[in-house]
Each structure stands twice: as C-alpha cells, then as structure tokens.
Amino acid sequence: MNCGKCKTKAAISLPRHNAAFCKGCFTTFVHEQVARAIKSFAMFKPDDRILVAVSGGKDSLALWHILLKLGYRADALYVNLGIGSYSEESHRKVQHYAETVAAAHGATLLVHVVEQEAGAGIRELANILHRPTCSTCGTIKRYQFNRAAVARLLGNVLHWQEEYLDKQSPTLPASVEGFAKKVKPLCRLSEREIAAYAVVNRIDYIVEECPMAKGSKMLLYKEVLNRLETESPGTKQRFYWGFLDKQTKPESAPETMAEKDQRTLTPCLSCGQPTTADTCSYCKMMAKAKNTPAQPRS
Numbered sequence: 682m683n684c685g686k687c688k689t690k691a692a693i694s695l696p697r698h699n700a701a702f703c704k705g706c707f708t709t710f711v712h713e714q715v716a717r718a719i720k721s722f723a724m725f726k727p728d729d730r731i732l733v734a735v736s737g738g739k740d741s742l743a744l745w746h747i748l749l750k751l752g753y754r755a756d757a758l759y760v761n762l763g764i765g766s767y768s769e770e771s772h773r774k775v776q777h778y779a780e781t782v783a784a785a786h787g788a789t790l791l792v793h794v795v796e797q798e799a800g801a802g803i804r805e806l807a808n809i810l811h812r813p814t815c816s817t818c819g820t821i822k823r824y825q826f827n828r829a830a831v832a833r834l835l836g837n838v839l840h841w842q843e844e845y846l847d848k849q850s851p852t853l854p855a856s857v858e859g860f861a862k863k864v865k866p867l868c869r870l871s872e873r874e875i876a877a878y879a880v881v882n883r884i885d886y887i888v889e890e891c892p893m894a895k896g897s898k899m900l901l902y903k904e905v906l907n908r909l910e911t912e913s914p915g916t917k918q919r920f921y922w923g924f925l926d927k928q929t930k931p932e933s934a935p936e937t938m939a940e941k942d943q944r945t946l947t948p949c950l951s952c953g954q955p956t957t958a959d960t961c962s963y964c965k966m967m968a969k970a971k972n973t974p975a976q977p978r979s
C-alpha cells in the first residue's frame with residue numbers, strides 16, 4: 682500500500698480515515714489534526730503560554746512534542762507520586778525527553794515530588810486518608826497543575842484524566858481568576874494513532890499503566906472501547922463526538938457538573954485556589970494527612 686499523500690511506501694494505515702501514510706506524511710497528518718482541534722475549539726492562541734501535564738505516558742509526551750513542533754511555547758509539569766519503580770521509570774522518561782528534545786525548543790520541565798510536600802508517597806497518603814489512591818492522586822495532580830500554571834501565569838493546563846465525564850469536553854474554560862483553562866488538543870486522534878506517532882517520532886514513553894489503576898473501571902472501559910474499535914474502526918471517535926454533541930445542549934437543559942462548579946467557585950480560605958467549598962480539597966487533605974487543621978491565609 683502506498684502513502685495517500687506522497688505515494689511512497691506507506692508505513693501506517695488508518696482504517697477509520699480510509700487512508701494510509703508514510704512516516705513523514707503521518708506526522709504531518711497528526712500535526713494537522715491537533716492544529717484543527719486547537720482552532721475549532723478555540724483552545725489557545727499562537728502566543729499563549731501553555732503548561733502540559735506530563736505523566737511519562739504516550740499521550741502526554743506526544744502532546745508536548747506536537748505542541749513544540751507546532752511552535753507553541755509549552756512547558757511541562759511532572760508529578761512524582763512516589764510509586765516505587767513505576768514513578769522512577771516514568772520520571773526518567775520525562776526527564777530524558779525534556780533534556781534531549783524539549784530543551785532545544787527552549788521549553789522547561791517542572792517537577793513536583795509528592796513525598797517532599799506531603800511527607801509520604803501517594804499510597805501511604807491514601808492509606809492515612811482512607812481514600813482510594815486514584816482519587817487522592819487526582820486531587821494532588823489537579824491542584825499542582827493549577828498552582829504551577831497560575832504561578833507561571835500560564836493560560837492553559839493540559840491534562841488527561843478528569844474525574845467526571847462531564848468534564849471531558851475538549852475545552853474547559855477558565856472560570857474565576859486563578860483557575861487555569863484546561864484543553865485536550867489530542868481529541869481528534871485515536872489511541873493507536875497517538876502510539877504510532879510516538880513510535881515514528883522516537884518518543885520514549887512508559888508503556889506500563891500506573892499499578893494503582895490496575896483493575897480500575899477506567900481501564901476496563903478503555904479495553905472495551907479498544908476492542909470495539911478493532912472490530913469496527915471509528916467507533917471510539919463516533920462515541921466521543923456523539924458525547925460532545927450532547928454537551929451542546931439547549932438553555933433549558935440541566936446544568937452539567939462542570940458548569941455547576943464554575944458557577945460556585947470561590948478562593949480557598951487556606952491557599953487561594955478556586956474551590957466550591959470554604960477550603961479546597963487539597964488543603965483539607967494535606968491538613969488531615971499532617972493531622973493539623975487547614976491554616977487560613979495570612
């Protein structure tokens with residue numbers, strides 16, 4: 682099979698697009714898909730500064746790579762959760778990418794080590810708090826991404842694991858002051874396309890999923906969707922776009938959770954970050970972990 686663009690030998694076929702590409706044209710195709718998503722959802726402007734939340738996995742590293750190649754000023758934040766060899770390896774991969782590729786684009790990697798601030802890794806922390814590890818992790822990541830973005834006056838925070846389906850829209854607008862806007866520029870690409878992009882562009886990512894996520898519903902859904910995709914190419918994308926369609930709803934439709942949050946956000950009494958309660962869940966969590974009440978801001 683030949684590349685549909687330049688007619689040389691194709692390296693990848695994309696059944697859902699009824700197309701095949703050589704490595705170079707595939708890279709261009711991916712860049713165009715991302716540029717299109719950014720434009721059609723008005724995610725950010727060419728001179729916006731962006732913060733990418735990187736985990737060491739293919740999605741986040743590929744996203745950082747694409748944004749840099751498209752000429753965006755994109756820095757990244759990595760949160761080291763302290764999950765033994767998984768965190769060590771993902772940290773190494775992110776650091777390696779930052780030093781060998783991102784630095785040449787003038788981009789910086791910020792690192793937050795959970796153990797340093799909380800005095801314990803994510804597993805111990807979840808134990809102390811009697812909370813599931815993944816939800817403790819979600820609270821910490823969201824908090825640190827937002828804090829880093831706001832501290833660096835960045836307009837956008839990109840990350841991939843939102844807790845609620847309600848928040849899966851490609852653009853989550855900045856609502857109150859101090860709350861970074863969140864966008865998902867890879868929304869037009871399938872998981873297989875992102876993995877292929879990472880391989881073609883020699884991005885060394887961690888293949889292993891987080892060991893804390895094993896057996897989680899999210900992984901099960903992913904697996905089921907991937908099987909459907911293999912049987913019937915395009916299913917995942919149709920599902921996602923169908924979901925987005927539903928989000929553009931008439932005025933009278935009930936409020937989504939994201940809208941509700943945006944309507945009720947106020948600054949946390951302890952740290953000043955946006956929250957729906959008096960004290961944000963991160964400050965409450967840290968106070969509980971350290972066994973001290975959340976401190977009001979001085």
Ligand code: FES
Pocket residue numbers: 803814815818819891892893894
């Ligand atoms: Fe959050 Fe694994 S990535 S617990």
Ligand code: ZN
Pocket residue numbers: 949950951952953954960961962963964965
């Ligand atoms: Zn707070």
